[in-house]
Amino acid sequence: AQSVAQPEDQVNVAEGNPLTVKCTYSVSGNPYLFWYVQYPNRGLQFLLKYITGDNLVKGSYGFEAEFNKSQTSFHLKKPSALVSDSALYFCAVRDVYSSASKIIFGSGTRLSIRP
Amino acid sequence: KAGVTQTPRYLIKTRGQQVTLSCSPISGHRSVSWYQQTPGQGLQFLFEYFSETQRNKGNFPGRFSGRQFSNSRSEMNVSTLELGDSALYLCASSFTDLSSYNEQFFGPGTRLTVL
Numbered sequence A: 001a002q003s004v005a006q007p008e009d010q011v012n013v014a015e016g017n018p019l020t021v022k023c024t025y026s027v028s029g030n031p032y033l034f035w036y037v038q039y040p041n042r043g044l045q046f047l048l049k050y051i052t053g054d055n056l057v058k059g060s061y062g063f064e065a066e067f068n069k070s071q072t073s074f075h076l077k078k079p080s081a082l083v084s085d086s087a088l089y090f091c092a093v094r095d096v097y098s099s100a101s102k103i104i105f106g107s108g109t110r111l112s113i114r115p
Numbered sequence B: 001k002a003g004v005t006q007t008p009r010y011l012i013k014t015r016g017q018q019v020t021l022s023c024s025p026i027s028g029h030r031s032v033s034w035y036q037q038t039p040g041q042g043l044q045f046l047f048e049y050f051s052e053t054q055r056n057k058g059n060f061p062g063r064f065s066g067r068q069f070s071n072s073r074s075e076m077n078v079s080t081l082e083l084g085d086s087a088l089y090l091c092a093s094s095f096t097d098l099s100s101y102n103e104q105f106f107g108p109g110t111r112l113t114v115l
Helices: none
Strands: A003-005 A010-014 A019-021 A024-026 A031-038 A044-050 A056-058 A064-068 A073-078 A087-095 A109-114 B005-007 B010-013 B019-024 B031-038 B042-050 B053-057 B064-068 B074-078 B087-094 B110-114
Touching: A003 A087, A010 A019, A019 A109, A024 A073, A031 A064, A031 A073, A044 A056, A044 A064, A073 A087, B005 B087, B010 B019, B019 B087, B019 B110, B031 B074, B042 B064, B074 B087
Parallel strands: A010 A109, B010 B110
Antiparallel strands: A003 A024, A019 A073, A031 A044, A031 A087, A056 A064, A064 A073, A087 A109, B005 B019, B019 B074, B031 B042, B031 B087, B042 B053, B064 B074, B087 B110
């Protein structure tokens, strides 16, 4: 069975500092991995995805994520945080070889950037 | 290109009533998925429709049902509402079904309150 974990409910970072939002996953085969962001009273917006190839994936708004197969992780990063990055972030995974077409979302991490 | 639209945006119902939510996907998208988002349970997959066929279903009771029309618009119905059904219901569309690596595009959600 596939699963995804976001171990931190909340991450607090000062503006201008680097940020990391953690995500670990479990699938029986190879994963497709996604990051989404949700602003207040809005739906989720796609940030980036890992399919195959380079372990470092670049996405929207200056975010990037590093796929680490040995640690089964897909942490979201940004070199310099902005106050406007404050939002709820979701990691999602699906098993490439699974016959069940379903995507599993993590519980979400609330990112708070202080000025 | 217009985004995913959901109607209504807000809904207040009483226990025992039924409700129908509507979702119009991005033009050309054939997959529509529904999710329930609550503070306690996070984002939970309800079901996915692709070309008018239900492809997958989450672990929800039979009170939750859906359908998809030939123009890819989808409706979700909840019968015999319970207090615990209060949630943000999100619709997401994708060009292909969830077995692919394509990202989903989310609507703003319908906030359902059951009194």
